[in-house]
Amino acid sequence: MGRPTDSNATTDESLTVRDNRTGKTYTVPYRIKDNTVSAAAFKAIAAPLRPEERVENETPKGLRVSDKGFLNTAVIQSQITYIDGDAGILRYRGYPIEQLALHSTHLETAYLLIYGTLPSEKQLRQFDNEVMSHSYVHADAENFFRSFRYDAHPMAILTSAFAYLGSYYGEANPSLQGQKLFTNGDRSSLANMDRQIFRIIGKATTLAAMAYRVRQGREFVIPPAGLSYTGQFLYQMDHLGQENYKPSPVLEKALDVLFLLHADHELNASCTTVLQTGSSLVDPYSAIAAGCASLYGPLHGGANEAVIRMLISIGSPGNVPAFLESVKRREKVLSGFGHRVYKTSDPRSFIIRKTADEVFKVTGKDELMETAMALHDAAIKDEYFVKRQLAPNVDFWSGLIYRAMGFPLDFFPVLFAVPRVVGWLAHWRQMMLQEGGVKIWRPRQVYVGSAKRDYVPIGNRPVVRGLKVEPLPVPHSGISKRTELAEFTGKSKL
Known part of the structure; x- marks a missing residue:
């Protein structure tokens, strides 16, 4: 001021x-x-x-501005996604999500999000070809994936895989090539940036499919030619040597719609993580890996999995009233309702509901559907939830679709991450090219800890005990207990 x-x-x-x-x-x-x-x-x-x-x-x-949880802090100017939570509006680059879901495809929408305009036929053909041509990974990747335990969470595998992928491309690392590698804005810099975008989007489905197959104990499948983005993904997950194998067109289309709907959602936790990490000018693979780690959490990418677990715990439509009462008493959590941004219905939920109907026509209705509908109908009519603006969101229906399509619960966050890399890359590219360059994100804190105090020698310190001020004892395995009882040189005397 x-x-x-x-x-x-x-x-x-x-x-x-x-x-x-x-x-x-x-x-x-x-x-x-x-x-x-x-x-x-x-x-x-x-x-x-x-x-x-x-x-x-x-x-x-000087005065500091406190905003716990970033409820009203704008950290960047963006031209990518607009959300009006009160009106239930979501637009990509100005286009209503409803129109894109009806007329566009995931890759066409990816082009829109990243470059700002809907592509011409030639531009889309070239973009599609580049993305699909970059779906292959180095043969050494098989050893990397096989190094994980058989029961490793697929999201942990995918997060690690993106970071691992960056080790192959020194040309994409500002630490090796100079910190202006992606911020110059000249032809060479933009071409380098595009190459990494093609690689990350193209390889996202391959890495995810490999994470899936390593959990299934299956050999990996080379990405096939001639299929769509989601068709290729389904092929890599499910092909077991059948001749002329083609995924179901209904499931292929449904997954494409779901990918389009999940491609971006402004500065959510994972996107903010990508930009926070990217502001240090790290390579884009590391930034995407950081986004995956953020998405992994149950308050973000794990929400649709939580919906299914909730419906399973309810059991049947007859148990819905009792469940809702327990939610009101704050004994249970209502997953799939409400949103940090949307104060009315999530516009994506209507599109997904229609997609769910198409999927159920070929898969059969999920046994949880009746429970879901009973919960849906009861909650949207209950004054308690209406007053708190807890309407169904995108996660309420997407989990049911993924379950009907046969995906395991712990794979749901991966199905969120694969399309969301598009939004992350769009925001990352925008930040790299923003006017004035990139400044590292360094928020302030309000320090409420101890004032200055002097060091006390260990023999003179009082014993301070309490649940949150000292580490709790950790039970050890049998071998640790046996080692503790054994005698050996250098054994610590406690």
Whole structure:
């Protein structure tokens, strides 16, 4: 902010703040643009440290803006995805998600998200060819995947695989090639960036299929030619040597729609993680691996899996009323309803519901469907959930589709991650090319810990005990207990 002003006069598109601690009035030096004001401007609002106040508050250094969980903090300007949570609107580059789901494909939408426009026939053909041509992985990848335990979670495998993939492409590493590798914006830099985008999107299905097959104890399948993006994915997961094998067109189309719907969702946790990691100018493979790790969590990519586990626990439609009552008492969690952004219905949920009907026509209705419908109908009519704006979201239906298609529960987050790499890459590319270059993301904290204290020699320290201030004992295996009882040179005496 600028210097304190003596009057309360304001100009259009500006913000004036009065600090009641000092009586000073400040005017933001930059006009309000896009309904946004600079948080850094508030550092100019400084006050003397009060006698009872902690030095660690750094009050004389200026006011900080607290926003736990990033509820109202904009960290970047973006042209990619627009969400109006109150109205239930989702648009990719201005196009309503409903229109894209009806008329577009996942790869065409990927082109739109990354490059900003819908492609011509020639542009789409070239993009499709590049992505599919980059679906192959080095033969050494087989050894990498076989190194995991037979029961390793497929999301852990996929996360590791993206980081592993980056080790093959030194040309994509700013630590090796110079930190302006992707930020120059010249022809060479853009071509290098495009190559990595093709590789990551193309190999995402291959890595996911390999994670699936290693869990099944199957040999890996080379990506076939002539199939669509999702057709190739299904082939790599399921082909067991049958002649002229072709995945079901209904399932292929349904998966393509699901991929399109999951391709991007603005600055969700995983996308923010990709940008936070990418802001250090790390290679894109490491940034994507970080996004996978974030998506892995049950509050994000694991939500549709949680829906199925919830429906299984309910058991039958007759148990729905009792379950909802337990939710109201906060004894149970209602998964698949409500959203951090959407305060009305998730627009994707309507599209997925229609897709579910198409899938069930060929797979048969899932046995959990009746329970799901009973839960859906009861919740949307219950004042408790309506008042709290807990409408069905995308995860409520997508889990049922994945289950009907025969995917194991722990593979659901992988089916989320594969299409979401498109959105991550779109935002990563946008950040690399943003005006003014890339600045490393370094948020502030509010320190509430101990004030300065002096070191105490170990013999003079009081014993401090408590559940959260000392490590808890960990039970060890039998061999550890036997070793503990054995005698040997250098044994620690506790």
